[in-house]
Amino acid sequence: MSLLRAWITLVWLSFRRLLWSGSTLMVLLPIAACTLFILRWRFRLEGGSFESFNAFSLFLMFAFASFVVPICAVAYGTASIGGDREDRTLLFLLVRPVPRPLVFFAKFFATLPLALGLVMGAFWLYCQLAGEIGALAYSLYLPAIFYMTIAYVSLFHFFAVSFRHSTIIALIYALFIEIVLGNLPGIVKRVAINYYGRSMMYAAGVPEGLERPDAQWFEPISATTSAAALAGITLVALLVALVVFQRREYTDLT
Amino acid sequence: MFLTFDHVTKFYGPVIGVNNVSCRIGPGITGLFGANGAGKSTLMKLASGQLRPSQGTVAVGDRRAWSTEAKRHFGYSPDINSFYEEMTGREFIYVMARLYGLAKADARARTEEVLREVGMIDRAGRRLAGCSHGMRQRVKLGQALINDPPILLLDEPLSGIDPGGRREISRLLLEQGEKGKTILISSHILVETENLADSVLIIARGRIVASGTLVEIRALLEDRPLTVEIVSDDARQLAALLVAEPDVRGIELRPDSLLIRTRNPGRFFSRFNDVVASNQVSVVKLQTLDGGADAVFNYLQQGPR
C-alpha cells in the first residue's frame, strides 16, 4: 500500500517536472512552426485532390515523422532518467525504499503520456487543419505514428540508463544516424525505427494513391512486419533498459 | 542499529576503491576522515547502497545495504549540490517524505517537523534555486531525517557553510547523536568535526588505518616523533635541564619560545612534568605543535617520516 503510494508520487513527480521543463518549450517550437506551416498551407490542400493528399503525406513522413516525433521522444524519453542523471538528482530517488524496477517504470509511465500526448496531439491538430485529406491521413497513419513514438521513447530510455551523455547520443542518433541509416541501400536500413515507421505509412497510404516517395533506395516492407518490428524494438529496449537499470551502479552521481 | 562492513572490497574496473575494510559503526557520532581519493566517498556510497561491494558484505542492521528494505533504515545526505531547483525547500522535503509511502497528512506533518529540526521553518518557502549553500545543506539534512532513521550517513554536511550555520548544524547533529542514532559523518576538515565525533575512522589508500576515539588514537601514536613548543620566562634554564633527557632529540631556542623534538612523547611529557614540578619553573605555555587531529591524520596518511 505504502509502496503504491510512493510509486504514484514518483510518477506524478516525474510527470510534473517533465511537463514544466525546458523540454516542453523546446519541443513546442518545432510543433508550433509546423502548425503555422499547415495553417498557411491548407488552402492548397482543400478539395481533397490526389496531389494534395500526396503532398500532405510527404509532409507527415519527412517533416513530422522524421523530425518532430524523434525530437519529442528525445526531449522526454532521455530527459526523464537522463536528465535526472545529469543533474544528479537521481540519487535522491535511488536511496528511497522504492525498488529500482518500480523507479524505472515510474519514469517510463510518466514519460509516455507526455510524449504520446504531444505527438498525437500535434498529429491530430495537423490533420484537423488539413480538412478532408487530414481526416483520411489521420485514420491511415495513426498506428504508424503511435508505434514509432513508443519505440523511440523506449529506445531512448535504454540510452538514458546506459550512457552518460544520453541526450546528445540520442539526438545524434535520431537526427543524423537514423536518417542516414534509413536511406542506405540494402538491408542496413532495417535497424532504423524511422524506416519501419515510414514503411507503415507507405503501406497505409498506397491504396489511397500515395506515390512512392522519391528517396532512391527506399524499399518499404509490409505494414504488419513493420508494426511487429517496432513493437519488438519497444519491448526489447524496455527489457534491456530495465535490466541495466536494476544492475547498474551509478558512480557519477556524487 | 549498527552499520557493518565485513571484509569489504570495491573495485572500479582496475581501480581499487576500498580494500578489505571491516568495521562496525554503532550509536553515536562517528567521523570518517580521509584525503581525496582515499576511499571515503566509496565507503559512503557502499553504506548507502549505491554501490555493491565486489567482495564482502555491507549491512545496515541485518540487511544488505544494496537491498530496498535497508533503505528504510538510513537517511543519506549526499555530497552533491543539486536538487529539483524549481521546488521550494518545503516541497522538496514533502515529496521525499511521500516517497517513503507516507500519506499526505502524515507527510505534511513530518515535513514541518523536520524543517523545524534543521532550522529552516521560516525559510522553507523559498525556491531552492535561490537558496544559499548553507540552506541547501539544511534541506539535504532534512531529507535524510525525514523517516527518522536509526542510521544517518552524512557526506560532508559542513562543507561550504558559513560560521553561524556551522555552529547550528553541529548542534543539531549532537542532538541527533544523543538520541542514540548511529551517525557517520565524512569530512575534510578535522578541526570542526573533532569536537563533534565520539569516535573517528581514518581511511587512507582504501584501508581503515585507525579507528577509535581521537584520544585513543593519539595515545596509540604515543611513540611517534613530536615537536613541543614551550613558552617560559626561564627558557634557558629549562633548556639546560632538558638537554640531558634521553628522549629529547633536539632543542631549538627561539626568541620567544623553546622548541623541543622528541621521539617518545609519552616518556618525554612524564619527565618534563617532573622537571618542571621539582624545579618550579614558570611555564606559560606548553603545546604540541603537531598534536591536533590534523597532525594525527597527516601522520597516518603519510606514515612516519
Add this chain to the structure above:
Amino acid sequence: MGINNAHYYGWQGKLHSPWISTLSIVRVALLQVFRRKSYWVVIGLGVFQFLSFWIVIYAITQARLPANAQRDLYEVFGFSPSPEPGEENGYIAFMQQQSVVVMILLAFSGSLLVGSDFRMKSLPFYLSRRIDRRHYIVGKLLAVSAIVSLLTTVPALLLFLEYGMFTPSVGYWRENWGIAVSVLAYGAVLCAVLSILIVTLSAYLQRVAPIAITWSSLFVLLIRLASYLQDATDNNYWYLLDPWRDMRLVGKLCFGVFLEQEEHDIAAWAAVILAGVCAVCLVLLVRRVRAVDIVE
C-alpha cells in the same frame, strides 16, 4: 654571479589593449574545437567535401573530359567555375554544402565554447581580468566566425585559387575577381549571422541538448517547411523562412553580383530579417553576459 634563492619570480612589462586579448579568446576557442576528437567526424566530412571539389576542379581543367561527362560533373556537384546568367556560382554552391557541416559542428560546439562558461560559472574568470564584457562578447563572436570561415570562406577561396592555377593564364582570376568578392561577402554574412545566433543561443540554453534541438529546428525543419510552402504556393517570399537561403541572398546582395531579378526582390527582405534577428540577439546577449547575477 649570485645565488637566486627565491623561487618566485616577478614580472614587469607593459600590458596591451584589451582588444588584443580578444584574439586569445579566439585562439583558445579554436584549440578547444579542433582538439575534441569527436568533432573530427564532422570536420572530416567538411574536409572530404573540400577534397572532392578539389578533385572535380582538377578533372575539369586537366583531364580533357568529354563534354557530356563534364556536364554531368557540373550537375552532380552544382559547380560552375565561371558565372553565366541563370546558373549558380559554383563556389557559393560549395559553401552551401559546407554549411551543413558548419551547422552540425556549431550545434555541438556552442555549449563547449560559450555554454560552459555560463554553466560552470567561468564568467568571473574572464571578466575579472583586464577585459570588459564587450571584449568577451566580441571575442566569442570572432571565435565562432573563425570556425565558420575556416570551413567555408577559406576553402572556397582555395578552390578559386586552384582553378586559376590550373588554367593557362592569370586571366581567370582577373576576369572573375567578382567571384572572390562574392565569396568573401557571403562568408562575412555567414560568420556574422551564425556567430551571433549560436553565441546568444548558447548563452541562454547552455547545455548541448537544448541548443542542438533548437538549432536543428531552426536550420533543418525550417528549410523543409520553406520549400514545401514555396512548392505549394509558388510564392518566392516563402524562401525567406529558410535561414540559409536568407544568408546566401544577403551575401550576394552585398556586392550585387550574379543576382537574378526575382532573387533581388526578396534579398532585400532577407537582409531586413537577418538584421532584425541579429539585433534582437545582440541585445539579449549583452543582457546575459554579466559578472554578477541576481536570483530573486
Add this chain to the structure above:
Amino acid sequence: MHLVDIQNLSRNYGHVRALVDVSFTLEQGTIGLVGNNGAGKSTLLKVLLGLLKPDAGGGTILGCDIRHATRELRGRVGYMPETAATVPVLKGVEFVTLAGDLYGMPHRDARRRAHEVLNYVGLGELRYRRLEEYSTGNVQRLKLAAALVHDPQLLLLDEPTNGLDPEGRQSMLDLIHDLITETGKSVILCTHLLPDVERLCQQIVVLHRGTVIRAGAMAALRHAVGNRFEIGWQGPGEGYVAALRAAGVEVSLNSHPDRATVQTPAGWNNSQFFALARERDCVLTQLKPDEEDLERLFFRVTEEKGPAPTSALPGEELKHGH
C-alpha cells in the same frame, strides 16, 4: 597610501541592500574578510574588483579609483574566483596563458610566465594535463596560478581552501603564506574557515548584514583573557581535576574527557599544574593561555549586532558569478 580605502560605499540590488554605507581602510599585508552568507562579502569583492559599480560612495585600491580606473585596477589585482571557473579541454599551461593574455600581457610573456607560476604553485608536473583530470585541490592551485600570472600587487582569494582535504588545505595555506612572506604581496582572503584566517591574516574585516562591524588589525580586536588557561593531560582525570579545584582553581570541563578550561587564583605559579599532575599520576601535555580565537571573536562581534542569521533576510539572497 593605504592599500584599500573605502568610503561610504553602498550597493543595492533592486530594493535589497547588499552593502550599506561601508567605510574602512586597510594597510599592506594580509587581510581576512569574514562574514556569514549574505553578509555582502561577495558583493564587496565584486565592487573592489570594479565588476560592480557602487550606488554611492567609492574608494581607491592601490591608488586606483574603483569607479573609474577599473581596468587599470584589475591589471594590478589578481582575483581567484570561488567557482571552479575552468575552461574545458584546455591544458593547465594553456589555461594560465589565457589568463595572462586576458590581462593584456604579451602572448610570449604570458606563456613563459604561465610555466613559471605553475611551477611555483606546485603544478609543474601537471602542466600538460587536461583540466578535466585535475582534482579539486589542483584546480584551486591552478586558479591561484591564473591569478598570479601577471604578478599583481594584491590578490583577492575567494574561498581558496574550499573542498580541500587536510593535506591539500595545509599546503594551500603554506603556499599563500609563502607568497606573502617571500614576495611581499598583499592578500585579501575571503573564507568561511576562520582558522585559515587566523593562521594567515593580521587584519580582518567582519561584515554583517551589509555593514562592516569590525575592521582593522586582528590583535587590536581580540579580547585578552588574563589568567585563563586551557589544559590537557593524560591519565586519570577525576583526581587531577579534584586536586586542582582543591587548590582554588576554577575548572570547567568541556566535551573532551582530557581537556579543561581553567581559571587560576591569585598568586598561582604555573609549575603547580605540573606538580599536582605528578601527585595524581597524571601527565600534563598541554597548557595554553586562553586567548580569544577568531571564532569566538566573530561570534562576539556579530552577536552584539543581534543574533546572527545564518543567511540574509528573506529575499536578500544573492548568487554570484553566473
